[in-house]
Amino acid sequence: MITVLSGGVGAARLLRALSDVMDPSELTAIVNVGDDLVLHGLTICPDLDTITYTLAGLNNDELGWGLRGETWRVMDELDALGGAAWFRLGDRDLATHLYRSQRLTEGASKTDVTRELATHHGVKVTLLPVSDDPIATEFLTEDGRLSFQEYFVQRHHDVVVSGVEITGVESARATNDVERALEQSARLVIAPSNPVISINPILQVRGVREALRARRDDVVAVSPIIQGAALKGPADRLMRELGYESSALGVVDFYGDLVGTWIIDEADAALADAIRSRGARVEVTTTIMAEPENARRLAKVVLS
Amino acid sequence: MITVLSGGVGAARLLRALSDVMDPSELTAIVNVGDDLVLHGLTICPDLDTITYTLAGLNNDELGWGLRGETWRVMDELDALGGAAWFRLGDRDLATHLYRSQRLTEGASKTDVTRELATHHGVKVTLLPVSDDPIATEFLTEDGRLSFQEYFVQRHHDVVVSGVEITGVESARATNDVERALEQSARLVIAPSNPVISINPILQVRGVREALRARRDDVVAVSPIIQGAALKGPADRLMRELGYESSALGVVDFYGDLVGTWIIDEADAALADAIRSRGARVEVTTTIMAEPENARRLAKVVLS
Numbered sequence: 129m130i131t132v133l134s135g136g137v138g139a140a141r142l143l144r145a146l147s148d149v150m151d152p153s154e155l156t157a158i159v160n161v162g163d164d165l166v167l168h169g170l171t172i173c174p175d176l177d178t179i180t181y182t183l184a185g186l187n188n189d190e191l192g193w194g195l196r197g198e199t200w201r202v203m204d205e206l207d208a209l210g211g212a213a214w215f216r217l218g219d220r221d222l223a224t225h226l227y228r229s230q231r232l233t234e235g236a237s238k239t240d241v242t243r244e245l246a247t248h249h250g251v252k253v254t255l256l257p258v259s260d261d262p263i264a265t266e267f268l269t270e271d272g273r274l275s276f277q278e279y280f281v282q283r284h285h286d287v288v289v290s291g292v293e294i295t296g297v298e299s300a301r302a303t304n305d306v307e308r309a310l311e312q313s314a315r316l317v318i319a320p321s322n323p324v325i326s327i328n329p330i331l332q333v334r335g336v337r338e339a340l341r342a343r344r345d346d347v348v349a350v351s352p353i354i355q356g357a358a359l360k361g362p363a364d365r366l367m368r369e370l371g372y373e374s375s376a377l378g379v380v381d382f383y384g385d386l387v388g389t390w391i392i393d394e395a396d397a398a399l400a401d402a403i404r405s406r407g408a409r410v411e412v413t414t415t416i417m418a419e420p421e422n423a424r425r426l427a428k429v430v431l432s
Numbered sequence: 433m434i435t436v437l438s439g440g441v442g443a444a445r446l447l448r449a450l451s452d453v454m455d456p457s458e459l460t461a462i463v464n465v466g467d468d469l470v471l472h473g474l475t476i477c478p479d480l481d482t483i484t485y486t487l488a489g490l491n492n493d494e495l496g497w498g499l500r501g502e503t504w505r506v507m508d509e510l511d512a513l514g515g516a517a518w519f520r521l522g523d524r525d526l527a528t529h530l531y532r533s534q535r536l537t538e539g540a541s542k543t544d545v546t547r548e549l550a551t552h553h554g555v556k557v558t559l560l561p562v563s564d565d566p567i568a569t570e571f572l573t574e575d576g577r578l579s580f581q582e583y584f585v586q587r588h589h590d591v592v593v594s595g596v597e598i599t600g601v602e603s604a605r606a607t608n609d610v611e612r613a614l615e616q617s618a619r620l621v622i623a624p625s626n627p628v629i630s631i632n633p634i635l636q637v638r639g640v641r642e643a644l645r646a647r648r649d650d651v652v653a654v655s656p657i658i659q660g661a662a663l664k665g666p667a668d669r670l671m672r673e674l675g676y677e678s679s680a681l682g683v684v685d686f687y688g689d690l691v692g693t694w695i696i697d698e699a700d701a702a703l704a705d706a707i708r709s710r711g712a713r714v715e716v717t718t719t720i721m722a723e724p725e726n727a728r729r730l731a732k733v734v735l736s
Binding site (some may be wrong): 170199212223224328 | 472503506529548
């Protein structure tokens, strides 16, 4: 059993690659819910959906988010009505959010709904929201306090951030399934997701950071920053703004004593010794997963 | 200024006909919200939407509800997911519900949202939900207590009803706009909507029944039952099940001392004397509005 702490796109790709080289029913993802939102009355879970769609082979590669073959009837009309259409929700994608919102109203948990959607789409990996309680990643910026999607989608993460807060996290409980996965998995993997806004909300849920620290030897992390830059999204900029180096070394320092083995890209091989001097093992390989072959090679290193 | 107490389709047709023969900006509809529902997290107002769409010329005549040229991408996908797809929501129609739900979350009232949607669609008639507070029409049936749409849509109103309850109505307040319309309009019209489930929820809101009674001379009602049968929907059956005659006379008895002038169909001319003996004036004309010409004639009688 392997468990992967997961954000959105980067984690989805790693999970897909792992599914190719191992039995996916032995694979569990503990997924960030800090960027979940309620919009138009609908509960939307971007990271859970990205992973579900990607593992189902339904992800839209052109857009980098959402479903392939998507249409935009509802959004076009909402835009015409003067509604909040900046957060684009495709017609098929909307069905996911309608389904989830209704099931939550009926008393189902986010964990239940995630399992139902995964089952429907034939996804064999176990997908677990880190908590069924609401938590929300918020940004303290030069423009004031912003919600995750206001920062990420509405402002295209192009605003100076002075702090990140995970509201609600002090009272959020990790689910029993999450606690069990953290205890019983042979290996705990931190996906190459944004450390500050994808992985950090998971780590801040009570008990998660401690569980990793207690099992440091079994914790493997893949750096999402290569040659100082994030492949996608604002991880590099955010690291700098929050006082970390924008490099694989900065990520190592961000996670501190949680990680036993680091996997870094060949382009960063020169950093290996510095990382080792901080007390971790280092594996060097290609960590860019654009090519399926490279992704599978990375997956094998994660498992080795 | 003319104010029309309104349910869905029948009222929408009368309002459209009245708009043809008078300045629509002098026309107000006080609209039932007892069949409003929250489904999939979305707040849906079927009667308000039916009237808005009809007055905007966007109503779907084939279906008898919803928008013309509608598509069903979201519902088809929701159905595939195993979601609650029995309440059919078209893609364009969904944009209305997303817009409304988001605006309510932002603190707007149902009255605000109704005005915004009407303005967007170029509707000049003033549409007023009878109350901004939640009320819900529920049915006591042989199958237990059912919500409005469970009764109406899910069971196709094919279940024996022993009682109708408007929950929440004892604490609901008519809006200030509604109170003003009831006081200041030259004429108050009860549309040919279902008395039991469309008009009754309006009448039960505190102050509305009293306002009509105090102005009985100015109250005109159009019978929705012709030759013992409702043109559409379960009004006739419900009247019988609740102990009223299924006839224009039964409707007269249902409204009691609220109505000064009754408009009944030519086919029911024989009932005119019985209605007069109950203390009301009677006008006899064609009340079936399928033909625009007939609808306009009815509208002129309402105004005369």
